[in-house]
Amino acid sequence: MRGDLVRSVLYLPASNARAVEKARTLDCDVAILDLEDAVAPEAKVEARAAAVAAVRAGGFGPRLGVRINGLDSEWGEDDLDALAEAGAGLIVAPKVETVETVHAISARAPGAALWAMIETPRGLIALNDIAGAGGRLDGLMLGVNDLAKALGTGAAPDREPFKPWLAALVVAARAHGLVAIDGVFNRIEDADGLAAEAAQGRLYGFDGKSLIHPSQIALANAAFSPSEAEVEAARAVVAAFAAPEAEGRGAIRVGGAMVERLHLVQAEAVLARHKAASR
Structure with a gap:
């Protein structure tokens, strides 16, 4: 990892061998191999094997993490056990809603840091408790797409419906010594929109931004670096x-x-x- 920077956190589908190999040389601070939303159900087992192989092989320029499926899914526990055995250094847990989830993951993967995704109303209500759960918890991430769906919010300039939750997540992270990672920006070809949203995230105090395409890395790195x-x-x-x-x-x-x-x-x-x- 480049110092302690987490400016650019890029998601890549673990089922895409070409994307995984490309991640070794990208200029993002953190590369997250995704086993959850980016992988179809029929490809989950194959994607898990690919992520385990990547963790064991190493050789990544960015810090490497893996987003597992939820522990309440049919794949989550197997994901966690396989990655713990492989020696994963960072595990990202989706839709965390309880302290118990943090404790369960920390106990089963004691060698990995944990980032908890907050992307449901229940997660927002329990935000401070989750942030203070201890264990291997190292960061909080805002999952804006699932959160928008759950809250029923519409698209809005300047993310008006999310502003209370942007601030709340940063407060919880700072109160408990965790990193805070802003959510994704979906419009891949809208560089101006990404730059504006990244600047907003930094203004709110986030340490970095979640990304969905390599073309977004440079803008995120610039936005979360001192001018x-x-x-x-x-x-x-x-x-x-x-x-x-x-x-x-x-x-x-x-x-x-x-x-x-x-x-x-x-x-x-x-x-x-x-x-x-x-x-």
């Missing part, structure tokens, strides 16, 4: 607090604004993220 202006501003804050006249002071003036020590912490985080993104 040059942000980097320069961060450097100015760090330099100002390093100056002798700032010693012992909690607040100083930088570029016409008052900044405090908390802004120094934020500036240092920006520079660390910039360094990771530049590798």
Whole structure:
């Protein structure tokens, strides 16, 4: 994985051997081999075998994860056991609605980090409990397509119906030290729309965005990386607090604004993220 970055999280169907092989060289931060929505029922067992083989073979540039089928499906438990045995480093669980699901996956795959997808009304209601479940839970992901279906929301510019849930998921993730991954953008050929939605996700505090096509990677990486202006501003804050006249002071003036020590912490985080993104 490139540092701790999760800017671009690309889903690829595990049943597509060509897509799996291509994932080894893509510039996404995380590649997720999908056993759930992207795989037809008759191809589930074959897709599981392909995902297990990919995990065992390794050789991926991005961090590699696998989205299993739900544990309440006929494939979920076998997916989980096979991936745990293969040594998967990251498991994505769909439609998580209870703390018990987090505990069950953590117990059966103790060597894998877990990202829980929140994509149902029950998941939203239990969001804080799920986020605080502990175990191997490392991140929360918003599943916007299933959530839109369940809530009965219509398409809207600026994702108006989802704004409370965008904020709620980030709050829950931050409260419990988890990464927060925004949902997918379905219109593959709408680069402007993706850029705007990714910028919105970053504004809300997400660490990265779920993607469904390699053409979306560059935009997501750019949106969730510090801009040059942000980097320069961060450097100015760090330099100002390093100056002798700032010693012992909690607040100083930088570029016409008052900044405090908390802004120094934020500036240092920006520079660390910039360094990771530049590798």
